[in-house]
Amino acid sequence: MSTNHDTKDIQQHIKVYMIVFATLAALTVATVAASYLDLSRGEAIFLALAIASIKGSLVASYFMHLISEKALITWILMLTAVFFFILMLFPMTSFIDQAQLG
Secondary structure (H helix, E strand, C coil): CCCCCCHHHHHHHHHHHHHHHHHHHHHHHHHHHHHCCCCCHHHHHHHHHHHHHHHHHHHHHHHCCHHHCCHHHHHHHHHHHHHHHHHHHHHHHHHHHHHHHC
């Protein structure tokens, strides 16, 4: 009974998953550490969204196997992320304007 999977290939995939797991764990520690920083609310939100975006992209890329998808799907996902950040920018600018007036 022969399989198409080579032992070295499987070990390479396991190594990649372990590196991604360690990176996600480190980013979780960074998230907790960032919560103790003395930042303004806007800066804290931006930092939290930046860390969460990196973690989300790692999960989507490796654990959901989107890293090996066709270019069209990748561009659609990146466009979605750009629109998300644009839509998050509008309330943030309103919040900053209110903070400066008050």
